[in-house]
Amino acid sequence: MTPLKTRGTALNPHNRFQPIATDRQVDDGWYQAPEDTLCPDSVATEVTDERVRTIISRNRSPDVPFDQSINPYRGCEHACIYCFARPTHAYWDLSPGLDFETRLIAKPNAADQLRRELDRPGYRPATIALGVNTDAYQPVERERGITRQLLEVLLEYRHPVSIITKGGLILRDLDLLSELASQRLCSVRVSLTTLDNNLKRTMEPRTAAPATRLKVLRELSAAGVPTGIIMGPVIPFVNDHELERILEAAATAGAIRASWILLRLPLELDELFQDWLQRHFPQRADHVMARMRDLRGGKSYQSEFGKRMTGSGPYADLIRQRFNRQARAVGLNREPEPALRTDLFRRPGSEQLGLL
Template sequence: MKTRGTSLNPTNRYQPIVTDRSEDDGWYQDPPDQLCPDSMATEVTDEQVRTIISRNQSPDVPFDQSINPYRGCEHACVYCFARPTHAYWDMSPGLDFETRLIAKPGAARQLRRELDKPGYRPSPIALGINTDAYQPVERERRISREILEVLLEYRHPVSVITKGALVLRDLDLLSELARQGLCSVAVSLTTLDNQLKRIMEPRTAAPATRLKILRELSAAGVPTSIIMGPVIPFINDHELEHILEAAAEAGALRASWVMLRLPLELDKLFQDWLQRHFPQRADHVMNRIRDLRGGKSYDSEFGKRMTGTGPYADLIRQRFNRKAKALGLRGERGTEPLRTDLFRRPAGDQLGLF
């Protein structure tokens, strides 16, 4: 599939009926007709949400609140840990995840309701965790921008994670939030190799563009960081030091890393991608991944799922920490401290005048 991360669309784990498409029944002709396209358009369905702030108690992430303006992600990163969540909507974590999106147009309105609740206590909200808040569909829908406008009005802290150049469109809001100590932006930077980016993260911003994002945000006073996530053995691990150097030069203040995770259906999707693009390395990569996960493709245990265990995980940690320290990059998993004491409810402030 052109500009897509995978051409597979495996049945999700909740479907009682499985269709086997592995056998050629002669239906499609050669040359291919329109019934067998080499690419697919993106479909977007709207969802009317009843809640918008998601909460977690995971010790592996530095936030307990997040907002996802969209379900599914057109960026099409083949390694995306969020792919299996598309099964909750009776869709495939494969091609469906990239092409059948769900937007939340009422997100900003619902956010106001939740921030206005008397019992709400502010803590930083991470924007764009399960899927990227600045994926291509945001250009027209502008849901992420509307969310930032509400957060600025309420003086609420927010951290953004993205690999989309569209984040620079909202530089006016981000810089004002940052001026008040309410905002930071992390850029996911997995490779400096354009060819690898093209097959691994087809619809994301180019590596040079992501460095430009860091430079422009930093110049505007927005604290920036990078996440090298995921580190993939024998695919991008050799770039670790070069990525950190480029990020520091572009103005990043912090850096962190995450080891490749292959939960549920993602295991099959990633192994298919390996066989297509790196067949001579595929077994070597998967053997190392299993070494990291106690002989399995994935281990979901807290404290291990983000880094893995064993000599290879220790080596990556040592390389990362040594280079980050030399460059003056803070982290390994820390985030920029954001203020919570400025939070206000605009409607409540007005009522208080009477």
């Protein structure tokens, strides 16, 4: 199948929850396209609205440093081929492949629902991670503005929020983020996977350029917003050689913290990523997957807590040692990360001005 411009994949693997599968890649002779019909070289993005009844998701995984999160959108136009969230699109009767990038679901009532949930008498504030499953600052946010609406509510309630993004659009909300940060209510992590523009264009087509992400770090840091990076994912023989340079560039741009995550290939993502490897790195594809199986106990992926983020074995130990050594050398992770404040939480219009 011909790759599509500015898309991570042209594949649309079968939805694992559907009992019937069709294979449109097989020519059985029944359909004959007109001679002047050409396959499109790109696919437009479709956005469907969903009126949600809940907006805060709870998390019990010991592998992530947050208990609750909000995702303004389902699916992600950034089109990162490695995105661990792709398989979640199957829950909506859509494919984790091209559908994940082109058939998005927006939550226009997210801010109103957030108010209702924060106003509940039993709610107790804890940092909300914004845009964890899919990026809150993907291109559709420019028109929809749902993420900004959520930040306005969080600022009004003086509620702590942490953000992970690879989108330059976050600088649009610098006014809100700097005000939140002045009360120690906000931190931002930028996902920085490569400094190579060519690799970026194939691996994460619609994300901000590496130089733009470094600009995000500089401007947020200058505005007093605590910033860091996540080098995620580390992919053997694809971007692992950039580790030291990425950490140095991030520190120079003002980041104070850094972490890393190994490539994860759950469910349909395994097929999608291996197809991408064969298209873009055919000479090293088998080598990459052999190393992944070394890291995952002989499989493409392990889902066990404690292993899924970093893998195991000599190569995982080597990445950890390289990362920690370079982080120390450039001044990252010098101090434990301070917790965001929860004692400022208030419910506007009520008599409760703080959490007792």
